[in-house]
Amino acid sequence: MQVENLTIDKIRRGLDRKDFSVVELIKSYISRAKKLNPKLNVFITENFDLALEKARQADERRQKNEILGELDGVPVAIKDAICVKNILTTAGSKILQNYYPPYSATVIEKLESAGAIIFGKTNLDAFAHGSSTENSDFGPSKNPWDLSRVPGGSSGGSAVAVSASLAPAALGSDTGGSIRLPASFCGITGFKPTYGAVSRYGLIAMASSFDQIGPMASSAQECRQIFEVISGRDQRDATSFDVKDANNTNKKFNQLANMTIGLPKEYFTPFREKSLTGLADEIDSDVKQVIKKAIAILQNQGAKIVNVSLPNSKYGLAVYYIVQPTEVASNLARYDGILFGKTREYFGQEAKRRIMLGTFTSSAGYVQKYYHTAQKVRELIKQDFDKVFEKVDMIISPVSPTPAFKFGEKVEDPLKMYLSDILTVPVNPAGLPAISAPAGFVKREGKDLPVGMQIIGAQKADYKILEVVEKYQEITDWHNIKPKVL
Amino acid sequence: MKNKYEPIIGLEIHAELNTKSKMFCGCKNDPFGSAPNTNVCPVCLGLPGTLPAPNKQAILDTIKIGKALNSKIAVKTKWDRKHYFYPDLPKNYQISQYDQPICEGGYLNLPPHSESPAIHSGDECGNKKSSIHKAPCFNAGCEGLPNGKKIVLTRIHLEEDTGKLLHSAGDKSSFIDLNRAGAPLVELVTEPVIISAKQAGEFCREYQLILRYLGVSNADMEKGEMRAEVNISLRKSEIRNPKSETNSNNRNPKLGTKVEVKNLNSFKAVEKAIEYEIKRQSEILDSGGKVAQETRGWNDSKQKTFSQRIKETSADYRYFPEPDIPPIATKVLEKEIGKLPELPDAKRDKYKKWGLEDKDIEVIIANLKMSDYFEQTAYNTNNKKILANLLINEVSDMRLKPNDLAYMANVIDSGGINRTIAKKILEEARQGKSIESLFKKYQKIDSGTDLNKIVKKAIAQNPDVAAKIKAGKTQAIAYLIGQVMRETRGKADAKKVEEKIAHFLFSIY
Structure with a gap:
C-alpha cells in the first residue's frame, strides 16, 4: 500500500473501511522508512519491531470493537528529546548514547493510551541546541525538498518524517522556534502550544521556561487531533494547565470573516539602520511575497487585517540568548559522568x-x-503582545526570514544561525501559542522550497488559531504538496 | 575577670520534615530505615526530563514552624536553583529558596531556666517598644528583649536534601545512597545574636522541642534529622555602662572574621565546637595573628575543629528562579493551618500554674511522650506535683495506664498510702496487674482493725519499753514502731503506727 499523502483521517477511514489493517499500515511505513531513512537520516532509533507488535494489538482492538480513539493505530514519530520507557533516548547527544529511560514522558503515556504507535525516535540538534540539525551528534537530517539543504531545527527529524511520509505525524519541541522553523523549511504544519498547555514531564529540558512539546503533521486539523490527546494539566508538571478551561477557546470560529488579524510592522517594514535586530531587514523579499499572498487569501475570506506594533520584539533574540543559556547551563549540570557514563567532554561545541x-x-x-x-x-x-491581543485575534508573520539554507552555510557562525529564529523567538518568552503552516514556495537554485506563515495567538487561544489555520487549509492546498524523494 | 573577647554567634539549623513523601516526588520519605537507593524515582534521581512537583504538606509544615517562631509568613514564595557540583546532588543544583523564603524574621524564646548572659538584641537601643531587632545591642534597658532570652531569626526556608556518600575505607571506593535526596529540609537561620556556647546549645534544644511539639520533624541530631552549622567571630569586649543613654557609643560594631563550623551532629558538639573556637580564635588574636575566614569541621573524638576550606571569596551558587515551579501563594495556604499544638513555652506556664517545680517541668517537657502522658493523667489528679514526682521517679517508662497513675497520685495525696507501698504497687502494676487488686493486697494491713491488733500485740510483748515511753522517754517509741513494721513486713505507714502507739499508751481507756 501507498503511505504517501496519508493523513490521520485517511488512515482512520481506511481502517474503518478495512481497506488495510494496522499491521499492513505499519509494515508499509516500515518499508518506506527503511528505504528513506539512510538517505534522510530521520530516525536515531527505529522502533519498528515494537511498533509491529503494537499494530497487532491495535488490530485486535478493532476486531473487538474496542478502538481507543482517533489515533488508534496511527504511527507517530517522536523527537528524541522525549523519553520513552526502555527505548534509547539520546537528545541527539553522545552523552546519552546509552541512555534508556526507566519511564515515559506524559505525552507518550497519553499517546499510547489513545492507541497511537511510537514509530521511531527522530533526529535533532544535540539537546535541541540549533536550527538545522547540524549540531546532532548523529549527523544532520536532510531536507526532502533539496537534500543539500537543512531541514531546520531543532525538531528537524520530526519535520522530515512527516514531510517525506515516514510517519503521518510527529512530536517536536519548541524552545525558540524548534517546531515552527523545521515545519516551515519542510513544508508541513507545526504547532507550538501555549507554554504549559502540554506537560513537559519527560521532555529532556533545553530551557525550562520556554520549552513546549507540540504536534507536527501535514495539516492543522491533525495537529489539533494530537493536541487534544497530549494537552492538559499534569500533576507531574507544576507549570501545566488545561487550556480547555480558558473561556476564549470554547467558541467555534467558523467564520474567518469574524477574525481580526494583526500585521506587526516590525516584522514587515524594513528598519532604516541595518541592525541585527531589525527583524524585517533580514527577511528575503520573495518570502515576504509568499506571506503577503497568504494575507490576501485571509483577507478575501473576510478577515480584517490591521497594522499593529510589537516594538520590543526586536529584543526577543537578545532576551532569549541570555535567559535560555542560563537555564541550559543549569539543566545540563546533571550530566557529570556519574549517572550517565559519559563525561562532560562529550558535550558538543554548541552545548x-x-x-x-x-x-x-x-x-x-x-x-x-x-x-x-x-x-x-x-x-x-x-x-x-498582551496589548496587541486586546485589538486583534491573532498575529501573522513569516516563520523564518529565509527558506531552508544549505548545509554548512551558517554552522560556522553561531550568530547567523541564531538569526534564523528571529521571527519565532519572541513568541517563547511570552509563552504564546503559534503555528507554522505552509503558505507557498520560493525558488532557490531551480528548486521549489516551502515557506511557512506564522500565526501567533493570545495565551490559551490554542484552539482558536488551530481552527483558523484549518479554515485556511480548507481553501489552500500548500500543505498537501509533498516532496518527491523516491 | 572579664573576658577580653566576646563571641558573636549565628546558627544555621537544617531539619528534615517527617512528611510521608519527599519534597518534589512521591517517593517515601524515609532516609534512615530503608536499604540504599530503594526510595528513589526518576525525579529524585534527577533523570533527564523529570520535573519537581512541590509537596504541599512540607510547605504547610514550614508555615507552622514560622508561626510557632513568630515569623512573618510571605504572601508569595518562590523556589530558586542553587548550583554546585557534588556527587550526592543528582541534578548538580539544589532546589532551595533564595530571596523569597516562606518565613521571614521571627524569634525564639529561650526557656526561662536558661542561664544566658544578660544581653539582648536590638536594632537601636532607643527602640524600646519593638521586640524584634536585627543586630546585637548591649542596652540592658530594652523592654522588648528581657534577659536575652529572645533569639532573633533571619529566615526559615524550605529546600530539598541531598543524598549521602558512603566511603569505603578498604578499597578507595565511594558509594552514593540517594534515599535522602529530595527529602524536605527546613533551614532556619538566626541573626548573629547568640553570645555563648551554652546559649547556642539552649537554642538548638528548644528548637528541637518546638519541631517535635509541632509534629513536623523528629529532629534527631544523631540521625542527622537535625544538623547545625555555627558561624562564630570574636570581637574585643568593651567596658560598657548599662545605664548610658544611647547605645551607639557603647557598641562595638567591628565584628571579627567569621568562621563557619559545619557538620555538628549533637548538642554537645555544638557547644564544644563553640567553646573550642572561642579559645582557638582568642589565642590567635592574643598572639597578634589574624583569624582566617574558613569553613571548619568538628572532630568529635579529638574534640577539636579542623580546617576544611579557606573561603577567600564567597561561593557563587548562581541562584536563579526555578523555572519548573511557579510561585506559590503562601498566605492562602496559611489559612489551611488550624490552631498550632500547644508549644513548650505554653506548657511551661501551665505546669508552673499547676505547682510543678522548674526542674520537673523541664524533665517532662523535654520528652513529648511524657508530657502527653502527664497531661492525660493530670486532668484526673488534684496534686499534680505528686503526679509529676511519681512520673519522673517511678514510672518514667509510662507503662502504667494513665488512669491508674492518677488514682495512685490521688491516694498518696489524701495520705491513704505511704511511698514505700506506692512504689511496690506501681512496680507490680507495671507488670500488668490490676491496680485495684494490688491496693486490696497491700492496703489491707493499713486498714484499722488489723493494724490495731499488731500494735496492741507489740505493746503487750514489750511492757518495759512501754513503761519507758510512758515515763517520758519518747524516743523509745521507735523500737515499738520497728516491731510493728517487722510484723507487717514494712507494709504499715510508720506515721500511723506512731499515732496508734501513742493512742493506746496515753488514751484514758
Whole structure:
C-alpha cells in the first residue's frame, strides 16, 4: 500500500473501511522508512519491531470493537528529546548514547493510551541546541525538498518524517522556534502550544521556561487531533494547565470573516539602520511575497487585517540568548559522568558555548545585569503582545526570514544561525501559542522550497488559531504538496 | 575577670520534615530505615526530563514552624536553583529558596531556666517598644528583649536534601545512597545574636522541642534529622555602662572574621565546637595573628575543629528562579493551618500554674511522650506535683495506664498510702496487674482493725519499753514502731503506727 499523502483521517477511514489493517499500515511505513531513512537520516532509533507488535494489538482492538480513539493505530514519530520507557533516548547527544529511560514522558503515556504507535525516535540538534540539525551528534537530517539543504531545527527529524511520509505525524519541541522553523523549511504544519498547555514531564529540558512539546503533521486539523490527546494539566508538571478551561477557546470560529488579524510592522517594514535586530531587514523579499499572498487569501475570506506594533520584539533574540543559556547551563549540570557514563567532554561545541554563556549570565555580579534585566525585557515583550491581543485575534508573520539554507552555510557562525529564529523567538518568552503552516514556495537554485506563515495567538487561544489555520487549509492546498524523494 | 573577647554567634539549623513523601516526588520519605537507593524515582534521581512537583504538606509544615517562631509568613514564595557540583546532588543544583523564603524574621524564646548572659538584641537601643531587632545591642534597658532570652531569626526556608556518600575505607571506593535526596529540609537561620556556647546549645534544644511539639520533624541530631552549622567571630569586649543613654557609643560594631563550623551532629558538639573556637580564635588574636575566614569541621573524638576550606571569596551558587515551579501563594495556604499544638513555652506556664517545680517541668517537657502522658493523667489528679514526682521517679517508662497513675497520685495525696507501698504497687502494676487488686493486697494491713491488733500485740510483748515511753522517754517509741513494721513486713505507714502507739499508751481507756 501507498503511505504517501496519508493523513490521520485517511488512515482512520481506511481502517474503518478495512481497506488495510494496522499491521499492513505499519509494515508499509516500515518499508518506506527503511528505504528513506539512510538517505534522510530521520530516525536515531527505529522502533519498528515494537511498533509491529503494537499494530497487532491495535488490530485486535478493532476486531473487538474496542478502538481507543482517533489515533488508534496511527504511527507517530517522536523527537528524541522525549523519553520513552526502555527505548534509547539520546537528545541527539553522545552523552546519552546509552541512555534508556526507566519511564515515559506524559505525552507518550497519553499517546499510547489513545492507541497511537511510537514509530521511531527522530533526529535533532544535540539537546535541541540549533536550527538545522547540524549540531546532532548523529549527523544532520536532510531536507526532502533539496537534500543539500537543512531541514531546520531543532525538531528537524520530526519535520522530515512527516514531510517525506515516514510517519503521518510527529512530536517536536519548541524552545525558540524548534517546531515552527523545521515545519516551515519542510513544508508541513507545526504547532507550538501555549507554554504549559502540554506537560513537559519527560521532555529532556533545553530551557525550562520556554520549552513546549507540540504536534507536527501535514495539516492543522491533525495537529489539533494530537493536541487534544497530549494537552492538559499534569500533576507531574507544576507549570501545566488545561487550556480547555480558558473561556476564549470554547467558541467555534467558523467564520474567518469574524477574525481580526494583526500585521506587526516590525516584522514587515524594513528598519532604516541595518541592525541585527531589525527583524524585517533580514527577511528575503520573495518570502515576504509568499506571506503577503497568504494575507490576501485571509483577507478575501473576510478577515480584517490591521497594522499593529510589537516594538520590543526586536529584543526577543537578545532576551532569549541570555535567559535560555542560563537555564541550559543549569539543566545540563546533571550530566557529570556519574549517572550517565559519559563525561562532560562529550558535550558538543554548541552545548559548551551555551554552558559558558549561561554560567556567565547567572554568576554573582552579572546575574542582575544580564539574567534579571533580560527577564524584565521579557515582561515588556509579553506586554506588547498582551496589548496587541486586546485589538486583534491573532498575529501573522513569516516563520523564518529565509527558506531552508544549505548545509554548512551558517554552522560556522553561531550568530547567523541564531538569526534564523528571529521571527519565532519572541513568541517563547511570552509563552504564546503559534503555528507554522505552509503558505507557498520560493525558488532557490531551480528548486521549489516551502515557506511557512506564522500565526501567533493570545495565551490559551490554542484552539482558536488551530481552527483558523484549518479554515485556511480548507481553501489552500500548500500543505498537501509533498516532496518527491523516491 | 572579664573576658577580653566576646563571641558573636549565628546558627544555621537544617531539619528534615517527617512528611510521608519527599519534597518534589512521591517517593517515601524515609532516609534512615530503608536499604540504599530503594526510595528513589526518576525525579529524585534527577533523570533527564523529570520535573519537581512541590509537596504541599512540607510547605504547610514550614508555615507552622514560622508561626510557632513568630515569623512573618510571605504572601508569595518562590523556589530558586542553587548550583554546585557534588556527587550526592543528582541534578548538580539544589532546589532551595533564595530571596523569597516562606518565613521571614521571627524569634525564639529561650526557656526561662536558661542561664544566658544578660544581653539582648536590638536594632537601636532607643527602640524600646519593638521586640524584634536585627543586630546585637548591649542596652540592658530594652523592654522588648528581657534577659536575652529572645533569639532573633533571619529566615526559615524550605529546600530539598541531598543524598549521602558512603566511603569505603578498604578499597578507595565511594558509594552514593540517594534515599535522602529530595527529602524536605527546613533551614532556619538566626541573626548573629547568640553570645555563648551554652546559649547556642539552649537554642538548638528548644528548637528541637518546638519541631517535635509541632509534629513536623523528629529532629534527631544523631540521625542527622537535625544538623547545625555555627558561624562564630570574636570581637574585643568593651567596658560598657548599662545605664548610658544611647547605645551607639557603647557598641562595638567591628565584628571579627567569621568562621563557619559545619557538620555538628549533637548538642554537645555544638557547644564544644563553640567553646573550642572561642579559645582557638582568642589565642590567635592574643598572639597578634589574624583569624582566617574558613569553613571548619568538628572532630568529635579529638574534640577539636579542623580546617576544611579557606573561603577567600564567597561561593557563587548562581541562584536563579526555578523555572519548573511557579510561585506559590503562601498566605492562602496559611489559612489551611488550624490552631498550632500547644508549644513548650505554653506548657511551661501551665505546669508552673499547676505547682510543678522548674526542674520537673523541664524533665517532662523535654520528652513529648511524657508530657502527653502527664497531661492525660493530670486532668484526673488534684496534686499534680505528686503526679509529676511519681512520673519522673517511678514510672518514667509510662507503662502504667494513665488512669491508674492518677488514682495512685490521688491516694498518696489524701495520705491513704505511704511511698514505700506506692512504689511496690506501681512496680507490680507495671507488670500488668490490676491496680485495684494490688491496693486490696497491700492496703489491707493499713486498714484499722488489723493494724490495731499488731500494735496492741507489740505493746503487750514489750511492757518495759512501754513503761519507758510512758515515763517520758519518747524516743523509745521507735523500737515499738520497728516491731510493728517487722510484723507487717514494712507494709504499715510508720506515721500511723506512731499515732496508734501513742493512742493506746496515753488514751484514758
